[in-house]
Amino acid sequence: MAAAIERGSTCNENMKVLSNAVPLSLKIIAECPVTKARACDLLLPHSHVSTPVFMPVGTQGTLKGITVDQLSGLGCQICLGNTYHLGMRPGPELIEKAKGLHGFMNWDKNLLTDSGGFQMVSLVELSEVTEEGVKFKSPYDGQVILLTPEKSISIQNSLGSDIMMQLDDVVSSTVTGPRVEEAMHRSIRWLDRCIAANKNPDKQNLFAIIQGGLNPELRKTCLDEMTKRNVPGFAIGGLSGGEEKDDFWRMVTLCTDHLPREKPRYLMGVGYAVDLVVCVALGCDMFDCVFPTRTARFGSALVPWGSVQLKQKQYAKDFQPIDPDCTCPTCKRHSRAYLHALFKSDTAAMHHVTIHNVNYQLTLMRSVRQAIVEKRFPEFIRTFMKRMFPSRELYPGWAVDALASVNITLE
DSSP states (O other), X not given: OOOOOOOSOSSOTTOOOOXXXXXXXXXXXXXXXXSSOEEEEEEOSSOEEEESEEEEBOTTSSOTXXXXXXXXXXXXXXXXXXXXHHHHTTOHHHHHHTTHHXXXXXXXXXXXXXXXXXXXXXXXXXXXXXXXXXXXXXXXXXXXXXXXXXXXXHHHHHHTOSEEEOOOOOOOTTOOSHHHHHHHHHHHHHHHHHHHHOSOTTTOEXXXXXXXXXXXXXXXXHHHHHTTSOOSEEEEOSOSSSOOHHHHHHHHHHHHXXXXXXXXXXXXXXOOHHHHHHHHHTTOOEEEESHHHHHHTTTEEEETTEEEETTSGGGTTOOSOSSTTOOSHHHHHOOHHHHHHHTTTOTHHHHHHHHHHHHHHHHHHHHHHHHHHTTOHHHHHHHHHHHHSSSGGGSOHHHHHHHHTTTOOOO
């Protein structure tokens, strides 16, 4: 269902909306007068999304350890599914019969699906890239499968996600040399094939992915070419893979400097709290990462001062909640001592901490948005950093430099 488009409205001069040729509209609600941060309302086919937003990752149609109802109860407006894994098991045909991934997992909010391209890095020993597509050896049964741009979009059409990602040629962020340029140009060509293959442009939004490694000229070339395509949104890809943080933030800000103001900007694979806050200041709207759910399974609970390692002996007799100020179901009901004991005997411990960590990420982004709307985002950043780090000397140098580039001086 195409979103209604308001034209010539005088009630909100800051309102910017996308063309009604796609089922997405973006309204810029507020912009920070100091940094590049902005708060937006993103209208998608299933519901609206308030940005900046963190999107939890449900690789195979679920977040490990929690239910759809629990995720909804935490106020999640959009989560991820993975095209590669869902395409392998249970397969697009079965999911399509269930009225798409929304029906299959009984989720009435928005879904974004990865294209499968990231597995070119994470499963590199099982994959081979050609101009036609990516050949994978299945980690499940060893069968060789060819994932082309057309096949990726076909699977995502069957999944029925609100946002689909193009299949891009992904290389690790630590790779240099001709392979990076090859991957960047191939990603542009594959974007055109993805656009042509999309059977549901009136129902599903296809995002392009900016590549180019850590080379500013390659990034700029990719930006120039991909922004010529009238896609509903753009992602910044190829980062958060082990590169130096100084390189990371400079590539992020280069991209946000050149991406269209009126379209959503999605920074892929970013989930650490400091990274989220800094990259909002650099102009990003959307983020995803397995970090909060994965770290929960190791007993690490996220808090405003870093993390609480619940498996450590010091928490065996600690009857405080994980975070006394947190209102999540876990902190309302259970103590650190209980969770410490549970980790020795029951997987329910991982369930409880996963709920807390997802709530932490979602609450953090809601607080960021509120600070932008209330024109106090620079103050929010300074308070956040002071609480996260015991002393000014411990502030990460890259974060200090990145924030200075958008006029934030940390005290």
